[in-house]
Amino acid sequence: xNIKKLGxxxxxxxxxxxxxxxxxxxxxxxxxxxxSNALDLSTAEFSFDSWRLLxxxxxxxxxxxxxxxxxxxxxxxxxxxxxPVAYIVANSNFSNKLIILVLTVIPMWSNSLLRNxxxxxxxxxxxxxxxxxxxxxxxxIWPIRGVFYDSGFSPAVVIGLVLTxxxxxxxxxxxxxxxxxxxxxxxxxxxxxxxxxxxxxxxxPLSIKGVTTGIIMxxxxxxxxxxxxxxxxxxxxxxxxxxxxxxxxxRNYNFGSLLSLVILLIIFGSMALIFKxxxxxxxxx
Amino acid sequence: xxxxxxxxxxxxTSLALIACTSKPKLYVxxxxxxxxxxxxxxxxxxxxxxxxxxxxxxxxxxxxxxxEGTTKFDIVIPSDYMIEKLWDEGYLQAIDLSKLxxxxxxxxxxxxxxxxxxxxxxxxxxxxxxxxxxxxxxxxFGLMYNRQLSGLEAYIEANQWGAVFxxxxxxxxxxPLKVGMYDASRLTYSAxxxxxxxxxxxxxxxxxxxxxxxxxxxxxxxxxxxxxxLWATDMLKKDVEAxxxxxxxxxxxxxxxTYLILTENAKTTEEAxxxxxxxxxxxxxxxxxxYDGMVIPAASRxxxxxxxxxxYFLDPEIAYENSGIVxxxxxxxxxxxxxxNATKGDVIRSVMASDYPYDPSTIQDFTxxxxxxxxNADTDSVxxxxxxxxxx
Numbered sequence: 172x173n174i175k176k177l178g179x180x181x182x183x184x185x186x187x188x189x190x191x192x193x194x195x196x197x198x199x200x201x202x203x204x205x206x207s208n209a210l211d212l213s214t215a216e217f218s219f220d221s222w223r224l225l226x227x228x229x230x231x232x233x234x235x236x237x238x239x240x241x242x243x244x245x246x247x248x249x250x251x252x253x254x255p256v257a258y259i260v261a262n263s264n265f266s267n268k269l270i271i272l273v274l275t276v277i278p279m280w281s282n283s284l285l286r287n288x289x290x291x292x293x294x295x296x297x298x299x300x301x302x303x304x305x306x307x308x309x310x311x312i313w314p315i316r317g318v319f320y321d322s323g324f325s326p327a328v329v330i331g332l333v334l335t336x337x338x339x340x341x342x343x344x345x346x347x348x349x350x351x352x353x354x355x356x357x358x359x360x361x362x363x364x365x366x367x368x369x370x371x372x373x374x375x376p377l378s379i380k381g382v383t384t385g386i387i388m389x390x391x392x393x394x395x396x397x398x399x400x401x402x403x404x405x406x407x408x409x410x411x412x413x414x415x416x417x418x419x420x421x422r423n424y425n426f427g428s429l430l431s432l433v434i435l436l437i438i439f440g441s442m443a444l445i446f447k448x449x450x451x452x453x454x455x456x
Numbered sequence: 457x458x459x460x461x462x463x464x465x466x467x468x469t470s471l472a473l474i475a476c477t478s479k480p481k482l483y484v485x486x487x488x489x490x491x492x493x494x495x496x497x498x499x500x501x502x503x504x505x506x507x508x509x510x511x512x513x514x515x516x517x518x519x520x521x522x523x524e525g526t527t528k529f530d531i532v533i534p535s536d537y538m539i540e541k542l543w544d545e546g547y548l549q550a551i552d553l554s555k556l557x558x559x560x561x562x563x564x565x566x567x568x569x570x571x572x573x574x575x576x577x578x579x580x581x582x583x584x585x586x587x588x589x590x591x592x593x594x595x596x597f598g599l600m601y602n603r604q605l606s607g608l609e610a611y612i613e614a615n616q617w618g619a620v621f622x623x624x625x626x627x628x629x630x631x632p633l634k635v636g637m638y639d640a641s642r643l644t645y646s647a648x649x650x651x652x653x654x655x656x657x658x659x660x661x662x663x664x665x666x667x668x669x670x671x672x673x674x675x676x677x678x679x680x681x682x683x684x685x686l687w688a689t690d691m692l693k694k695d696v697e698a699x700x701x702x703x704x705x706x707x708x709x710x711x712x713x714t715y716l717i718l719t720e721n722a723k724t725t726e727e728a729x730x731x732x733x734x735x736x737x738x739x740x741x742x743x744x745x746x747y748d749g750m751v752i753p754a755a756s757r758x759x760x761x762x763x764x765x766x767x768y769f770l771d772p773e774i775a776y777e778n779s780g781i782v783x784x785x786x787x788x789x790x791x792x793x794x795x796x797n798a799t800k801g802d803v804i805r806s807v808m809a810s811d812y813p814y815d816p817s818t819i820q821d822f823t824x825x826x827x828x829x830x831x832n833a834d835t836d837s838v839x840x841x842x843x844x845x846x847x848x
Contacts, residue, residue, distance in 0.1 A: 208832055208833075209523065209832070228840075229844070229847065230840070230843045230844050230847045233847035234843075234847065237847075291691075295695070295698065295700045296699070296700050297698045297699040297700050298698075316700075317634075317685050317686060317700075405685065405686045405687065405688070406637075406639045406684075406686060406687025406688050406846070407683070407684065407685075407686070407687060407846060408846065408847075409843050409846050409847045414843060417641075417839050417840075417843060418836065418839075418840075419520070420514075420516055420517060420520055420839070421516060421641075421832060421835045421836035421839045422519075422520065422523070422832040422836065423832070423833075423836040
């Protein structure tokens with residue numbers, strides 16, 4: 172069977188994509204230029220209101236900033252925790268490394284909303300954690316839930332994001348580290364480099380693709396999600412996800428669509444940047 | 457041999473699945489923690505049906521789900537103003553009262569009739585509001601607070617809504633107050649305008665039911681007067697109870713719900729009083745009244761079963777069991793009497809109902825105003841205003 176014949180197998184997928192991705196995208200773009208009650212096109216009129224609002228509304232800017240700040244911090248923390256874990260597992264002598272990886276994924280088997288609500292409880296001022304601390308004589312009480320800074324940084328939201336998305340950082344980095352040819356490391360040692368130097372000159376550069384993938388897979392959902400900020404953010408901070416949720420909830424599909432497109436553009440932008448840097452297409456997405 | 461077991465397993469599972477789908481299904485859209493699920497199970501067994509419960513945390517969210525039509529709900533339980541809106545826009549169908557053997561106009565508590573008579577004032581086609589929705593629970597809004605913080609009770613009584621919307625004077629309490637706000641834009645907006653009217657910021661008793669850019673600005677100004685520890689819905693009552701909040705704007709029913717949960721295992725009324733000594737509820741002189749009613753969406757595919765379901769919850773005995781879990785105020789006089797006189801031996805509930813503003817019709821000297829529906833565009837503007845407040 173030649174490649175042309177195989178190519179036909181793509182057709183169903185293309186149709187699928189057109190109907191479920193392409194068409195909705197077009198509808199979203201059209202909606203941004205309308206003023207309509209939800210999807211009711213009979214009363215819709217042409218309007219630039221949504222676009223005007225996008226550039227004039229301070230709330231959008233604050234929401235974007237809050238989302239970037241929290242997603243950014245969460246991604247950095249995931250990297251700081253995730254890389255060593257991946258490195259240790261990849262270089263360990265465990266007979267079954269898979270088990271350790273599965274252990275990192277196990278928390279994901281429980282519903283993430285449930286988990287984040289539980290985290291919200293634990294981070295409250297009056298919680299088991301603080302009660303125990305109190306009872307053993309530590310008067311350390313930090314009501315993490317509800318605390319937020321002017322920068323938009325909310326420790327509770329970041330904790331929730333890290334706990335939810337950490338496996339997405341560990342797994343791609345592990346995959347890349349696992350594949351590194353050990354003879355390269357030996358060569359480096361032979362040539363006089365110590366372990367630290369070998370790590371920074373050989374291992375880390377070789378694992379950068381996995382890191383990029385990890386960063387994308389943690390940052391994007393953290394940036395655009397709305398459930399975690401809603402549960403852990405105490406409703407005090409607007410995030411781009413919660414803003415879109417609120418618009419769609421009140422049947423303003425026009426501005427909601429526009430905000431969704433903004434997110435989409437940011438995502439495509441970052442992808443384009445990555446593909447430009449990553450010419451060989453080795454990033455695992 | 458293994459293969460035979462596997463095959464048997466597959467056959468049994470598919471049989472079980474077929475059995476599931478053959479039962480008629482009733483799709484119910486409800487608020488969270490707003491039904492006694494044992495009664496739902498009882499209903500399922502009695503009528504050989506399957507009830508599928510879905511949840512929403514605001515009337516607007518229910519509106520969205522009904523209009524989307526992804527799930528064809530048979531029963532939805534939105535609040536008064538949303539019932540009016542959904543009816544006027546043609547998303548509901550009339551309830552056939554002749555199918556409800558438990559229905560009786562005079563069976564409802566007096567205060568509720570007041571709200572019901574105010575429904576559909578600008579829609580003369582609806583002559584009987586009970587044909588649109590069947591009241592489920594009702595009540596008013598109030599302020600739930602932490603009774604352990606000394607001076608707070610007196611402060612709330614003196615300042616009414618101001619206790620929530622104003623920054624308290626420094627050093628009045630041992631620490632800054634932690635205040636929670638109900639995160640449903642329409643409710644927040646209306647409450648802030650009641651406060652604005654109390655304070656003379658607007659001169660309009662009915663401001664809470666009007667939308668204008670001036671009132672929108674007033675509301676924004678009021679909501680910006682202090683920062684809130686938490687914007688939430690069902691979390692508020694839990695956080696006041698746990699001591700994470702000192703004060704929150706909630707449904708009075710949220711307080712009773714918490715009360716009943718706390719006293720679940722209490723044997724005596726003294727024990728119940730002790731278990732709930734840390735929480736209190738206050739109803740401001742002017743507040744919002746509401747009822748939540750069961751409605752049948754026009755798209756319902758199981759209308760008869762929906763009627764059966766409505767009828768089931770009109771049975772005073774069932775309503776008694778339901779309100780024992782939900783905590784909100786019952787709409788049926790007979791059920792209210794059962795609670796008040798502790799005819800079922802539930803002394804704790806009867807004490808609760810007499811010690812606290814359980815039945816709004818028995819509270820003296822206060823005004824409770826039901827809400828009127830806003831258009832989607834207006835609700836969206838209100839929601840946007842609240843997001844602006846949060847992003848400051």
